[in-house]
Amino acid sequence: MSVILILLIASISVAAIFLFAFLWSVKTGQFEDDFSPASRILFDDKPGTEG
Amino acid sequence: MPTTRTEQKLRCYHCGETATSTHIHIEEKIFCCDGCKMVYEILNEHALCNYYSLNDKPGINQRARQGGDKFAFLDDPDIETKLISFTDGQQTHVTFYLPQMHCSSCLYLLENLNRLETGVISCKVNFTRKEADIVFTRSATSLRKVAEILTAIGYEPYISLQDITAKRPSINKTMVYQLGIAGFCFGNIMLMSFPEYLGIDASEEGLRGIFRWLNFGLAIPVFLYSALPFYESSYKSLRHKFLNIDAPIALAILITFIRSAYEVIAGTGGGYFDSMTGIVFFMLAGRIIQDRTYRQLSFERDYRSYFPLAVTVLKDKQGKPTLLPNIKPGDELLIHSQELIPADGILTRGKAFIDYSFVTGESMPVLKEVGELVYAGGKQTEGNIELLVVKEVAQSYLTKLWNREEFKEKEENPTSFVHLLSRYFTYIVLAIALATGIYWQFTDPARLWPAVSSVFIIACPCALLLSNSFTNGNILQILGRNRFYLRNAEIIERFAGIDQVVFDKTGTLTVPDEEVLEYHGKPLNRKQEEWLAAVASQSTHPLSRALAKHIYAPTGLEVTDLKEIPGKGLEAGVEGNRIRIGSAEFVNGSSVSEKNTRICFSINENFSGYYEVSNFYRHDLESLISSMKKDHEIAILSGDNDQEKDHLRKLLGPGSTILFNQKPEDKLEYIRQLQRQGKKVMMIGDGLNDAGALKQSDVGIAVSGQVNNFTPSSDAIIAAAELGRLPRFIRLCKANRNIVMASFVLSIAYNIIGLMFAVQGDLSPLVAAILMPSSSLSILLLTFGSSSLMARLLGMK
Numbered sequence: 031m032s033v034i035l036i037l038l039i040a041s042i043s044v045a046a047i048f049l050f051a052f053l054w055s056v057k058t059g060q061f062e063d064d065f066s067p068a069s070r071i072l073f074d075d076k077p078g079t080e081g
Numbered sequence: 082m083p084t085t086r087t088e089q090k091l092r093c094y095h096c097g098e099t100a101t102s103t104h105i106h107i108e109e110k111i112f113c114c115d116g117c118k119m120v121y122e123i124l125n126e127h128a129l130c131n132y133y134s135l136n137d138k139p140g141i142n143q144r145a146r147q148g149g150d151k152f153a154f155l156d157d158p159d160i161e162t163k164l165i166s167f168t169d170g171q172q173t174h175v176t177f178y179l180p181q182m183h184c185s186s187c188l189y190l191l192e193n194l195n196r197l198e199t200g201v202i203s204c205k206v207n208f209t210r211k212e213a214d215i216v217f218t219r220s221a222t223s224l225r226k227v228a229e230i231l232t233a234i235g236y237e238p239y240i241s242l243q244d245i246t247a248k249r250p251s252i253n254k255t256m257v258y259q260l261g262i263a264g265f266c267f268g269n270i271m272l273m274s275f276p277e278y279l280g281i282d283a284s285e286e287g288l289r290g291i292f293r294w295l296n297f298g299l300a301i302p303v304f305l306y307s308a309l310p311f312y313e314s315s316y317k318s319l320r321h322k323f324l325n326i327d328a329p330i331a332l333a334i335l336i337t338f339i340r341s342a343y344e345v346i347a348g349t350g351g352g353y354f355d356s357m358t359g360i361v362f363f364m365l366a367g368r369i370i371q372d373r374t375y376r377q378l379s380f381e382r383d384y385r386s387y388f389p390l391a392v393t394v395l396k397d398k399q400g401k402p403t404l405l406p407n408i409k410p411g412d413e414l415l416i417h418s419q420e421l422i423p424a425d426g427i428l429t430r431g432k433a434f435i436d437y438s439f440v441t442g443e444s445m446p447v448l449k450e451v452g453e454l455v456y457a458g459g460k461q462t463e464g465n466i467e468l469l470v471v472k473e474v475a476q477s478y479l480t481k482l483w484n485r486e487e488f489k490e491k492e493e494n495p496t497s498f499v500h501l502l503s504r505y506f507t508y509i510v511l512a513i514a515l516a517t518g519i520y521w522q523f524t525d526p527a528r529l530w531p532a533v534s535s536v537f538i539i540a541c542p543c544a545l546l547l548s549n550s551f552t553n554g555n556i557l558q559i560l561g562r563n564r565f566y567l568r569n570a571e572i573i574e575r576f577a578g579i580d581q582v583v584f585d586k587t588g589t590l591t592v593p594d595e596e597v598l599e600y601h602g603k604p605l606n607r608k609q610e611e612w613l614a615a616v617a618s619q620s621t622h623p624l625s626r627a628l629a630k631h632i633y634a635p636t637g638l639e640v641t642d643l644k645e646i647p648g649k650g651l652e653a654g655v656e657g658n659r660i661r662i663g664s665a666e667f668v669n670g671s672s673v674s675e676k677n678t679r680i681c682f683s684i685n686e687n688f689s690g691y692y693e694v695s696n697f698y699r700h701d702l703e704s705l706i707s708s709m710k711k712d713h714e715i716a717i718l719s720g721d722n723d724q725e726k727d728h729l730r731k732l733l734g735p736g737s738t739i740l741f742n743q744k745p746e747d748k749l750e751y752i753r754q755l756q757r758q759g760k761k762v763m764m765i766g767d768g769l770n771d772a773g774a775l776k777q778s779d780v781g782i783a784v785s786g787q788v789n790n791f792t793p794s795s796d797a798i799i800a801a802a803e804l805g806r807l808p809r810f811i812r813l814c815k816a817n818r819n820i821v822m823a824s825f826v827l828s829i830a831y832n833i834i835g836l837m838f839a840v841q842g843d844l845s846p847l848v849a850a851i852l853m854p855s856s857s858l859s860i861l862l863l864t865f866g867s868s869s870l871m872a873r874l875l876g877m878k
Contacts, residue, residue, distance in 0.1 A: 053261055063208050069189075073131070
């Protein structure tokens with residue numbers, strides 16, 4: 031029985047980590063713009079630097 | 082002539098538009114206008130030509146550049162503080178809305194803004210919102226300079242009074258948090274309910290208790306936080322004495338939670354936490370899909386966002402930028418070329434040549450002399466003018482339309498059929514619950530509460546809500562992919578009742594800035610045509626441009642001694658010949674007043690013919706009109722003269738209404754008159770002149786060549802190129818109700834099975850746990866599947 035308890039705690043805390051990761055990513059606006067980051071990575075001379 | 086027409090058209094290196102001559106070029110690269118060339122030069126100088134390699138011809142056409150001090154008002158400290166979001170005296174943050182942004186090249190260029198303007202520290206683009214967050218140092222540059230450099234490279238910031246007074250709404254993140262938490266709790270509760278359903282050994286009684294209490298704990302955040310939107314909405318509806326669909330849902334959530342909590346505390350069972358969190362999760366997901374709005378579009382724009390923020394007021398010969406609401410009658414305004422006239426006024430200096438097409442629907446610019454009254458909303462096209470304000474901005478001829486009282490109160494209760502349906506549904510459920518209660522009261526009072534509460538648990542109209550929100554959400558998304566954008570899901574239903582369709586002509590049925598030219602007179606040889614084209618391409622007047630484009634001879638002949646007389650025409654020499662192009666009066670002195678627009682010309686004083694100009698109608702118009710005619714009555718309202726009456730009559734067929742010379746309030750009044758006859762009117766228009774009518778109509782659709790440009794406030798925005806597919810879009814919207822009804826019937830079947838258990842008082846959590854998600858999932862599949870299939874059948878993406 032105690033093994034199951036440990037497993038329970040482990041599984042819920044792993045799930046909780048993902049929940050917080052999700053909430054954090056929403057809060058920091060990572061779902062707001064799905065175009066810019068994907069294009070930005072393709073620029074040869076990085077924006078913001080003298081090239 | 083046909084042989085010469087087939088030559089490869091020249092495309093502007095910057096914007097990709099047809100170049101009418103090879104005059105403007107840098108090495109091999111040809112530009113359509115000096116504006117485009119200038120942008121290229123700026124970018125070339127700063128080694129930003131990667132812009133052109135990321136996408137093919139990504140630029141924005143620069144033909145209608147505004148000169149002068151358009152952004153001078155940004156130097157005003159009051160205006161500046163309203164616009165900037167943060168400053169520490171030096172480092173300043175500002176967010177500009179840049180509607181021209183459209184591809185990764187734009188992104189590249191904008192984020193390299195610091196290379197173009199020294200004071201700019203960084204520029205971060207949010208592409209979805211078409212916004213750029215710019216950080217700059219105040220000592221090195223200014224807000225005005227930043228706006229000007231953005232304009233110079235083709236991304237003019239869109240600053241309007243409306244944006245200042247009301248911030249653009251940010252996305253509602255709360256519901257996403259609520260969804261996340263509901264999903265987390267739902268998943269875990271489902272997992273931990275398995276031992277209960279599969280049966281735990283009696284020896285492990287303690288373990289069962291742990292699982293139950295954990296479920297209880299996990300259900301609390303869903304009950305208290307995630308389900309909040311349903312409580313709020315039902316509370317609001319009850320306060321308005323209107324029973325909406327959320328009220329029975331909130332009741333079901335409440336009863337399920339209380340009963341489950343009671344079971345866990347009393348130790349009699351595991352409760353229905355999994356079902357409860359499940360429906361909350363699914364319903365929230367449906368809401369979010371349905372409420373997904375087009376953040377980059379605005380459906381609420383009125384004249385304030387079309388007008389400039391400030392205008393130059395002349396005081397003692399000194400120009401001072403002044404905010405629009407502060408302009409008083411008696412002020413003297415300086416209007417630059419390409420600027421909008423913000424208030425009704427009398428022309429005191431210069432020759433006004435005003436493009437009213439957006440305001441009144443007249444397709445050609447109008448000439449006004451000193452002393453004449455000029456109405457607000459027109460755009461000055463050539464040269465600077467001065468005018469004396471006679472009416473405040475809000476009292477002007479055009480803006481008065483918006484300040485009408487009746488528009489301010491027109492916001493009624495949502496009357497979606499879903500709410501009505503849910504109301505009947507609720508009455509039936511209440512009746513069943515009552516009957517169940519009475520039955521058990523007399524047979525076995527101990528089973529009364531279990532039975533009654535199970536009835537409420539199983540018969541919550543969540544299936545109806547789910548099918549409605551998922552169908553609506555999917556339809557909105559499909560339409561959006563096909564560039565037909567609805568303001569919200571409520572509009573979908575309104576299409577069903579429409580029986581009268583009213584079109585505007587200019588800009589809606591016709592393509593703005595496109596004309597059809599037809600030559601009348603003695604035949605010209607190619608050389609003569611080339612002369613005409615060479616002279617015409619020197620002018621920015623829409624008719625000259627149309628002529629140059631029509632002849633299309635990018636030969637680059639040298640034009641000498643050019644004279645342009647605004648409102649009349651132009652005169653120049655080409656290869657030793659005198660060419661005059663313009664009105665009949667200008668070319669040969671005759672002053673025949675023709676209602677048709679003509680471009681006359683003479684070569685060496687020889688008047689040999691004219692081009693007749695008519696509007697260019699959208700090519701898919703015939704099929705649009707004929708398929709709309711099947712189910713609706715059709716009318717056309719035009720602000721233009723009746724030059725094209727015959728053509729329109731042929732298009733519409735006999736019996737339909739075609740009205741010309743309609744002022745904005747005439748259009749509004751016409752719609753109202755139809756509504757008084759009990760008709761449901763759909764108005765399709767594009768300009769400010771249609772704005773009143775769009776607002777008055779039951780469904781107002783704004784047509785826009787560039788969806789991010791100004792569109793008057795409306796219920797829907799359609800990309801001009803997709804106008805021909807409008808009947809199909811409407812058919813899809815009408816399918817909505819059938820799909821919702823079909824899935825509702827399906828859900829009732831599930832409900833009947835569940836109710837059979839419930840009225841007997843032995844609805845086991847296992848039955849609920851199977852019924853609830855399977856009904857939700859099958860509804861999801863049905864709604865998504867059938868609405869997507871319907872769209873596929875109608876030939877949509």
